[in-house]
Amino acid sequence: AWAETGYFSQTxxxxxxxxxxxxxxxxxxxxxxxxxxxxxxxxxDQISAVAWLTTVMNAFNRVAITSRYPVG
Known part of the structure; x- marks a missing residue:
């Protein structure tokens, strides 16, 4: 949906x-x-930060999914 809205800057x-x-x-x-x-x-530096943050978020999501962590 981010690509379909005008709420985000080019950056x-x-x-x-x-x-x-x-x-x-x-x-x-x-x-x-x-x-x-x-x-x-x-x-x-920004590209590196995006890559690391994405990697960490994806890792947390995979652990949550695997462990059947309930989302409130």
Whole structure:
């Protein structure tokens, strides 16, 4: 839904697009198109932060799903 709304800046959109690509790595890899779109607007430190935060969020989600953690 982030791509369909006007609530996010170009920088936000670049980070969200990269986050989505990283999350979907099991389907393939982060494409050059997705990476280059992020690199056009984000600094190397921001790209690194997005990659690490996405990795941690996905890890927590996988642990919660596996452990059948109830979401309130």
């Amino acid at each position: 936000d959109r670049a980070a969200l697009r990269l986050t989505e690509a990283i999350t979907r790595v099991p389907d393939g890899h982060v494409s050059d198109e997705d990476y280059n779109a992020a690199a056009a607007l984000l600094t190397p």
